[in-house]
Amino acid sequence: MDTAISPELATKAERDDLLTLGVEEEYLLVDAVEPRAAEAVDAVFAEVPGELRDGVQHEYYRTQIEVASPPQLELDELAAALLRLRSGVAAAAERAGVRLVAVGTAPATGQNARIVDNERYHRMRQRFGDLSPGQGMCGTHVHVSIPDPETGVRVLNHLRPWLPVLQAATANSPLFGGRDTGYASWRSMMWERWPTVGPTPYLRSHEHYLTLIGDLEASGAMLDAGMLYWYARLSATYPTVEIRMGDVMPTADDAVLLAALARALVGTLLHEVRAGIEAPDVEHPLLMAAHWRAAHDGLEGLNIDMATREPRPAWRLLRQLFDYVRPELERHGDLATVTALMGRLHEHGTGAARQRAMLASGASVGDVVDELARATRGEPGNPPID
Template identity: 40%
Template sequence: MRSVGVEEELLLVDARTGRPRNLASEVIRAAGARDARSPAPSDDRGGSLGHELHRTQVETDTPPVESLPALDHALRAWRERTRTAALEVGARVLASGTSPLAGDSAVERSSRYDAMRQRYGLMIAEQLVCGCHVHVDVSGPDEGVAVLDRIRTWVPLLLAVSANSPWAQSVDTAFESYRHPMQMRWPSAGPTPVLGSPDAYRRYVEAMLATGVPLDEAMVYTDARLSAQHPTVEIRTADVCLDVRDAVLVAALARALVETAAREAEEGRGPDDVPAPLLRLAGWKAGRHGMTGELVHPPTGTSRPAADVMETLLDHVGDALRDAGDHDHVAQGIARLLEEGTGARRQRELLGAADPDDDEALGRAVVALCRITAGEQPSPAS
């Protein structure tokens, strides 16, 4: 069984107005003090809470686990730790790919972030986005690159499943994931070409760095990449999910894609060498429509209804899901999203019901989203 871990970027918003608050340092200190007073139970240890690009964000990461229930537990535990620390300083935690409401968001001060600000200018100030990054265990660089080459056509579907950023800066963007086009503003973002070997992967990364555009290797923001710290493939395309259940679903699908790709490579089946510009179009379509319209069907490259494409995805990774004992869980999760909608639908239900000229009503809607982030399920009218 391949282990899987998840990093979640979370927003800090005012507990009353729902607007971004620059309180990352205060929340991290409060969480550390709370942990010092009451250490977590042994089965809740592992993972971390840290800074992100903006002071209105924090990032959690889970320890690597093998079962979906263990991952669900770890994600909820870290959201709860962050929530309780945020409440101590007058904030709430929101899992959203973008900030639904406008507000002042300052960039963290560090030598690296200062260098990024100097290089990228206004883009850094505007780049308030939150993703869900899934790490899946691989045996080494050879298997890792073989996996990257074979999952690239399927990765946009994880964005569709996770879509959770329809509102940004007090505007309904018409996208299910507006985070995606914002993320694609990074010059190093997007799909990789088929590379074939660890040496070719290394040459590709070094060629990007040689341009002087990415600040360092950590800024190679491709849809999926080899982790520099761990023997994992890191899949970075998903929005942070409003509902923990959706984050677990994304992780289960990511693991199944990795396992399926590794088996294909072992069997000598080559990757589909789809040009990267076409994969960018598939990603754009997933961000625009999520699960509400049509997606690009990976085997054919044509536009098909989301339900049909998800059925193809389940067929593609079916053996890996069954071997992991995850098939029923994933099939039920996809059926739930097709019927009930992703986080983007919940955001539109709550924010769309509020008077756009009533700041207090919009704030209440965002606070309701914070309660869903914490594991509660308020009705659209709350």
């Protein structure tokens, strides 16, 4: 599966002034019987069918595996690509004697995982030590096309106030070590220990962006540009903005909703950039507070309205974002699908809420992992996860 954009798709996107999008997802590998993570990535990778290999790669830990969809214009094609990847890699995992689970952190207790035998990962481990002990952290990254890097930097500035509520909508890691952490996204809290994780700073230009990357490398806070872990950045590989603050979500539908909202948001912000509208320079501490609130409350609690600086229900802020980007949803033909997926999210809640609902009904952590494995693959399950 080729993850580069085809000439035909690029031509169509340019002709119709549409934005392409793609999704990267990281998954946890879990023992076939117990809910603990399993160091099985090499065995799983060996079982991945040849036609999917281009879209599958190793991650930092041996308990993880990552997929990347090819760029798409149509949401149904994105959904189909994600389902092919999820079901194909899940089947490969089963042939290797483990399960594929879309969850932000390992819900059950288990030994700290070893890193993949990769020279860059060994250098990261040597430089940064035990910043992320555990069995793996799994996120979602959405790529949306941009016309050029300078425009992309201006889009990054406009994105900053909106990302906390999108993070809240992805929350899918309340459990860690066999217990509820009190956070909807515990992965977010663990991830923030790395020195370059956090909100994107307000950028003066693409030159300023590149200067900061050079300064961070010189400081030792990152080995290379690939370790620029801001919540939104310019892709080093593709002509895209990469939005990367969210947990991996239980179902492909969840990922499609995030991707559609992200594309519509980038499209809306591109109009503002072209109209010469300056991005609000939201203070970094306020953004940090909003991202902390997203990790703590998820979508079921509160977040910060950046216009008023006051806490408001996070769901209401997500609905406000939906209303704001509605013209771009319509222009890309996504409105009906996103309206339906928003309704489903409102009914069932985030992945974190679904996990907690199962536990409240008497299910065990093992039951939650079983259900997440079914949801990851796309199989029908119980209502809290389906």
